[in-house]
Amino acid sequence: MSNADTITDTLRHDILKGRFAPGGRLLEVSLAEQYSVGRAAIRSALVELTSEGLVEREANRGATVRRISIREAIQITEARSVLESLIAAQAARHATAADHADLQQIIADMEAATNDAQGHAYSELNAVLHRRLREMSGHEVASQLVANLRDRAAHHQYRLALMPGRPSESLGEHRAIVQAVVARDEDAAAQAMHDHLSSVIEVLSRWGDAQG
């Protein structure tokens, strides 16, 4: 297992980074060769990633990178919406002064990335901000669920950040979240997070309608 869970992390990382495209086949022997490990370690990793929703396995037919439909991406974001609202409220309750400074620094970096039209950098900061809020919340159960949900929809999330005008819209929503957390206003933090993810859901919905 010492090897196997390292492989799980590596494979998860590579899937999220797009090294294996959605729908792409994940052959055990091929992966074992690429990562220089035995088939057992790969099998173990595939089982784990399957129950995380990142991989799909069919009996005797092999594993593929799971495709996430727009409809499922919306459901994932709806689930995130209620869980991250809970997290935002808890973060507002537990954040220290140092945490407040952290959050405000991230917002400042986001503003810079927005002005320079750096979609990739903004997407990265987005992930960092949400992760820091999870850490501050002290709510391990919700945090783990949200981390997994974000992974599952990572592909769509990334495409979103590249839409022209989207970062600047998103920035305002994130600013509102941080503002509420700094003010230690739990209800406002939950509401701001809810508003933010409702906006994401709306963009996904328009996207889905446009594609039929």
Add this chain to the structure above:
Amino acid sequence: MSNADTITDTLRHDILKGRFAPGGRLLEVSLAEQYSVGRAAIRSALVELTSEGLVEREANRGATVRRISIREAIQITEARSVLESLIAAQAARHATAADHADLQQIIADMEAATNDAQGHAYSELNAVLHRRLREMSGHEVASQLVANLRDRAAHHQYRLALMPGRPSESLGEHRAIVQAVVARDEDAAAQAMHDHLSSVIEVLSRWGDAQG
């Protein structure tokens, strides 16, 4: 895998039914013998149940049934609270007339179980009611998360249903949920579900305080 995922279901079921106590060791060779399968199938099942949060594995030391502290049970219920509120709202939106009749029948059965002081039967009906609501919601993502969260806290949940007076208190809350769903009132359904789980959290909190 044809065998392995069957074993996963069987082992999950046996853990939830209390055949293996929390903290109890899960030896691969022993389990392989008990279920008449190879070690590979058991290993695969343990990996999957670990990422479901039911099993804990330590490298080179083996697997045990995961212990859920009161604190974690409360967090699990908090997460359930927001997710099941979402589900209740969606169920209110999508339920058909036949679904309404189903729900009301379950409530009637619950009343009977309460009058006869059958804690086990009530606990079972409780699970059935929540499962039917998930099915009606059409929200697969939230449903799957909630099903897993319920499994993780099943032990505490079951002890709750055996507390004297608890079923009758719980019954009223469930009646309110069904009433709102039948009325197709999404907000009321979400609110009723939230109230119900807040009540569960409160009982768990008192329990935790009493135990130190």
Add this chain to the structure above:
DNA sequence: GTCCCCCCGAATGTCGACAATCTTGTTGAC
């Protein structure tokens, strides 16, 4: 030309044996 059957190749699924690792009990020095 089309349909059906059979065979073959490519993967996964399974099993057994061995290696690595951790825990525990023992032995010896001081």
Add this chain to the structure above:
DNA sequence: GTCAACAAGATTGTCGACATTCGGGGGGAC
């Protein structure tokens, strides 16, 4: 008597070979 190093046992981790299963392609009947 206490502590540390060591050895033994138990358990997981890893590897290779073989069995099983599924899909596709080829060949023959009509």
